[in-house]
Amino acid sequence: xxxxxxxxxxxxxxxxxxxxxxxxxxxxxxxxxxMKVVKGEVSELKEDVKVLKGEVSELKEDVxxLKEDVKVLxxxxxxxxxxxxxxxxxxxxxNKKFEFIQKEVNVLKEEVRVVRIQIYRLAENVSKLENELLxxxxxxxxxxxxxxxKIIPGLELIExxxxxxxERYKASVxxxxxxxxxxxxxxxIVAE
Numbered sequence: 769x770x771x772x773x774x775x776x777x778x779x780x781x782x783x784x785x786x787x788x789x790x791x792x793x794x795x796x797x798x799x800x801x802x803m804k805v806v807k808g809e810v811s812e813l814k815e816d817v818k819v820l821k822g823e824v825s826e827l828k829e830d831v832x833x834l835k836e837d838v839k840v841l842x843x844x845x846x847x848x849x850x851x852x853x854x855x856x857x858x859x860x861x862x863n864k865k866f867e868f869i870q871k872e873v874n875v876l877k878e879e880v881r882v883v884r885i886q887i888y889r890l891a892e893n894v895s896k897l898e899n900e901l902l903x904x905x906x907x908x909x910x911x912x913x914x915x916x917x918k919i920i921p922g923l924e925l926i927e928x929x930x931x932x933x934x935e936r937y938k939a940s941v942x943x944x945x946x947x948x949x950x951x952x953x954x955x956x957i958v959a960e
Contacts, residue, residue, distance in 0.1 A: 771890070774883070774886060774887075775889075778883060781879055782879075784874075785875075785876055786871070787957070788868075788872050789869075792869055794867065795862070795865055799858070799862060802858060806851070809848075809851065813844070816844065820841070856886075
């Protein structure tokens, strides 16, 4: 199995995890936005409390205003309680998502462990191949040295012998052709 195949398999295995991570990022962004809203509401509440403190001195003077302000505070407290319930629900949803993410991370860790084992095996195979390549290179060097020292000089000697023999045969063939011509002439003379 080559590296490209392993990389393709890893991409296929990691794609659902990346999708889940993207969903989680979106959820976290939404939570951050919700937290900003809650912080804004809390700051509004702080401002309301400041206003209430300022009005406490006036409330001592006017009891009817106090009752009205208490009603306002009770209404705001009800709103806060409702918001707290909503926040609790959102926190529960986040906890479930976090548990799911933890499971996914554990799956990823296992897959990474398997990939590491495969990479280790590949490294062992590469090491073996490098050793075999080194042995093969040494053999090729021996063969090249043998060619240079023994085979090529032997071939040159054989070539020289064949060339010398060829030149002798060539001269013999020319002599043969001359002799043939001479015999033909002698035959004609004798025939006359």
